[in-house]
Amino acid sequence: MNSDEAIPTISDAEWEVMKVLWDTPGLNAPEVHARLQDRRTWKIRTVQTLLGRLVQKGALGFEKNGREYLYHPLYDAETCRRAASNSFITRVFDGRLAPFLATFVESTELSAEEIDELKRLLEEGQEK
Amino acid sequence: MNSDEAIPTISDAEWEVMKVLWDTPGLNAPEVHARLQDRRTWKIRTVQTLLGRLVQKGALGFEKNGREYLYHPLYDAETCRRAASNSFITRVFDGRLAPFLATFVESTELSAEEIDELKRLLEEGQEK
DNA sequence: TAAAACTGATTACATTCGTAAACCAAAACC
DNA sequence: GGTTTTGGTTTACGAATGTAATCAGTTTTA
Numbered sequence A, B: 001m002n003s004d005e006a007i008p009t010i011s012d013a014e015w016e017v018m019k020v021l022w023d024t025p026g027l028n029a030p031e032v033h034a035r036l037q038d039r040r041t042w043k044i045r046t047v048q049t050l051l052g053r054l055v056q057k058g059a060l061g062f063e064k065n066g067r068e069y070l071y072h073p074l075y076d077a078e079t080c081r082r083a084a085s086n087s088f089i090t091r092v093f094d095g096r097l098a099p100f101l102a103t104f105v106e107s108t109e110l111s112a113e114e115i116d117e118l119k120r121l122l123e124e125g126q127e128k
Numbered sequence C: 001t002a003a004a005a006c007t008g009a010t011t012a013c014a015t016t017c018g019t020a021a022a023c024c025a026a027a028a029c030c
Numbered sequence D: 001g002g003t004t005t006t007g008g009t010t011t012a013c014g015a016a017t018g019t020a021a022t023c024a025g026t027t028t029t030a
Helices: A011-022 A029-036 A044-057 A077-093 A097-106 A114-127 B012-023 B029-038 B044-057 B077-093 B097-106 B113-128
Strands: A060-065 A068-073 B060-065 B068-071
Touching: A011 A044, A011 A077, A011 B077, A029 A044, A029 A068, A029 B012, A044 A060, A044 A068, A044 B012, A068 B029, A068 B113, A077 B012, A077 B044, A077 B077, A097 B029, A097 B068, A097 B077, A097 B097, A114 B097, A114 B113, B012 B029, B012 B044, B012 B068, B044 B068, B060 B097, B068 B113, B077 B097
Parallel strands: none
Antiparallel strands: A060 A068, B060 B068
């Protein structure tokens, strides 16, 4: 499992596909399609296109099993999420996390429980 | 200043332009171009294209001043950042902020000072 | 006042993205 | 074994994006 250097850029639609395969690696195209049913109305062709593009980008690999291809991520979710987060925070918040968090805290989009959870996370991070 | 409903989607390149105009509203194209010099090597034509697209999208407005156009944001930065953040967190983290923050806390990308600042932010939010 | 310089409008062009249809090969079924 | 089904490959096509060049009008300057 690769984990550094040149993490491919994953588009909006492609994220959905990646999430399925992080959850369950080794699916073929119809299986990935099936698992997307509840969230996306994509045709199987669309899913295959996305799978193909992700393979080209180096985000997914596959093994042939008879005539079918079993796809699996080449980067773990954590690594990709971090790369995407860094890129987002850089672009929108000039790399500063505090204003980002402030955005959420100030709007009412965080429950008290979530705030507690986030504080706990920060405290854990601080101890290390 | 508009602040809700149908906030336009702003592309990567367009964010740079918006930031300049949030910082100093009422600039014309050459002035925006000048302020981007240190960060981007765009030609003035490129900047003009981005300005035009942002006007089309309804993210910017302008007044004519003689033959020049003075551009200004139609949404405040806070509103646009919030919309972008929500969209990002939904796409990459399925709408859950905690895993997002965990990503940063676990990597060494936060200094102790930043963690303190974030905790303070959360506490302030909690009191309201 | 004709040319140069400045400012914006129109047009361009390759890449990526979202969304597939058409086509082809293998496997299963009749 | 020919036909249907299944799974993958190639091709498509419009919208958005990054990155401008060319064209045109206005103002300044020689």
